[in-house]
Amino acid sequence: DVKVTQSSRYLVKRTGEKVFLECVQDMDHENMFWYRQDPGLGLRLIYFSYDVKMKEKGDIPEGYSVSREKKERFSLILESASTNQTSMYLCASSLSGGTGANVLTFGAGSRLTVL
């Protein structure tokens, strides 16, 4: 079965801490995404990667960075966590071409609380 795995389901961090959220997919997908999901705001794209070491900013990249050193792994980094980054973070992946292009497969989510 197709899988996107987010390593941490729940995290609690303090303001100012560095936070790493890891995402791994086993489908050989070219594209990977990080979204945050907030009630009333839906999903907002933070960053997108279309290839190893390649990244593009989404709608809300401020306060975040990403790393994609291997095709299957896409990490989201909060350099200095703040309380307004308390949210559910969703990782997704997709093919870049063919009939499966643009169909996103999502992970289970990582709920981050920043105190």
Add this chain to the structure above:
Amino acid sequence: AQRVTQPEKLLSVFKGAPVELKCNYSYSGSPELFWYVQYSRQRLQLLLRHISRESIKGFTADLNKGETSFHLKKPFAQEEDSAMYYCAPFRDNYGQNFVFGPGTRLSVLP
């Protein structure tokens, strides 16, 4: 800037009633159109894709290019349809265009 709107944050219907979840998008061209669904305590998942022209779980979605709308419909709602629904018109294969609407929570009452 592109915008995707889903005017209802919450939609409540009784079991067996028809349901329509609205989606409007503001950009021109021919986006590829999707609806995603998230059931309670489950992952966000694809519900249907316009180009497939399928009916999934009794849902269909009608594209109206003139109104730039892609409304999701089901003639007879079931309690198990209660979930969060997101419209996703993807314009091109570029990250900044993988934008979702704000979502509509559908509650089907017994």
